[in-house]
Amino acid sequence: MHPAQLTLYNSLTRSLEPFAPLDSEKGVRVYSCGPTVYNYAHLGNLRAYVFTDTLSRVLTWKGFPLTHVINITDVGHLTSDADAGDDKMEAAARAQAKSIWDVAAHYTAAFKANIADLNIRQPSRWSVATDHIGEMIDFAKKIAPDHCYELDTGLYFDSTTVPDYGKLAGSQDDTREGRIEAVEGKRHPQDFAIWRKSPPGEQRQMEWDSPWGKGAPGWHLECSVMSLKYLGAPFDIHTGGIDHREIHHPNEIAQNQAFCGCSDTGAHFWMHNNFLVDRQGKMSKSKGGFTTLQSLIDAGVHPLAYRLLCLQAHYRSELEFSAENLAAALTRLKRLVGLVDQLRQSAPAMTDWLSEQLEKAEWATIGQALQSDTQRLPDEYAAFDRALSDDLNTPLALSIFEAAIRDRTLSEPQRLEFAIRCDAALGLNLLSLTREELRVRPANAILTPEEISDRLVERQQARVVKDFQRSDTIRDELAAAGVEVMDGDPLGWDWKPVL
Ligand code: AMP
Ligand code: ZN
Helix, strand or coil: CCCCCEEEEECCCCCEEECCCCCCCCCEEEEECECCCCCCCCHHHHHHHHHHHHHHHHHHHCCCEEEEEEEECCCCEEEECCCCCCCCCHHHHHHHHHCHHHHHHHHHHHHHHHHHHCCCCCCCEEEEHHHHHHHHHHHHCCCCCCEEECCCEEEEEEEHHHHCHHHHHHHCCCCCCCCCCCHHHHCCCEEEEEEEECCCCCCCCCCCCCCCCCEEEEEEEEHHHHHHHHCCEEEEEEEHCCCCCCCCHHHHHHHHHHHHCCCCCEEEEEECCCCECCCCCCCCCCCCCCCCCHHHCCCCHHHHHHHHHHCCCCCCCCEEEEHHHHHHHHHHHHHHHHHHHHHHHCCHHHHHHHHHHHHHHCCHHHHHHHCCCCCCCCCCHHHHHHHHEECHHHHHHHHHHHHHHHHHCHHHHHHHHHHHHHHHHHCCCCCCCCCCHHHCCCCCCCHHHHHHHHHHHHHHHHHHHHHHHHHHHHHHHHHHHHHEEEECCCCCCEECCCC
């Protein structure tokens, strides 16, 4: 079986392009714009990292060595993309009466916990913006003479000094968000800050000396500097949410072009995930009132149900978040876990053998069955590969996956191996998740699962001796404690919470 050619959508050309690493010895180099750590990530932000994780898993699954960098923005991101307003970190620290460093440490840790809960693999490197201020100043010094001008408020990039400024954004409409001339004296509305001087008489928590006075770097600078430092230029893939296609990434590209003195954008592919939306409108981290992953966990929903919800949509499509969609994803996940569980029980020797292989093997070799050793794997494996290779078509890959593990014309060991190998790309943890873990269990539940089981055993005993009154009483008592008894549930659960 021949592995399918990986094709990815490049926002730069607005088209699907065959992908191959620029330098096969270095492998694939990916940079993902990371979170701004002034608040918790909302579910929409996390969609961006489920997407980058899917990309990175598929790359490794297909046998490419990978270096993946995600940055942590702890300085420079303003409350408006138009170089106006406050630094988001300064504003949060003031509001919470904490130091910026404490704010950053708290939300960085919370973000990393979200990443772990979603089974998102750790990148090769987390790079923190404030660890790179010296390098940002050096970068700015190099591009300043030919590309920047100084105002009282800071050092600004003249967007007309590079070829095709804003090509990535597509439309050159100056009315878009962030295209408003918010800073007096800017030569062109789309010019942006490279360095923001601290206002006279105002002391900021985060400020550094520079040739342009005390101040802080502009937000876009960090990504140019850190991607260049850790990945070299040009590298293979730069990712971010679709909002970054409009301002942040065009500005990074302009800086990269100024730095190299050429028209290279800095990356071969620029890829963007579409938004997760809710009926109330765009999820907004800065306005607050959004849904966090922790709030789903506290409501008793397993976080991997959210991962599955994301995989059910193509990353370039908008995805609507709702309690119903999430509940449907959870039910689907239960079914998948149930099916894999049955396969594991019917092919225990296979499970042990595979687990051993997986422990011994380099992670990348899991997907390399594509190149070798495919006799045991069904045709669906090639179809699954084709789906993922077609710009990460996870909704199609999932339905191929589901059909194959249900397909009784395939042997159980065959289906189990298929499931294990495919899950390395899907990241749903299907081999280790248990049905028990998927049961909705709110953090504020009154009864423990053991207490519920005991009550259910009592109820069963009452039914055996046909004491239906007692059995009904127990059912009612459980209902009062928020537990609905589920006689004959097709998924095999004997209770669920009353929601
Ligand atoms: P931030 O922490 O605001 O810098 O955003 C982190 C990542 O989340 C960026 O790649 C954003 O483009 C992305 N993002 C923001 N809102 C959403 C959303 N509603 N859906 C998907 N991605 C988003
Ligand atoms: Zn960035």
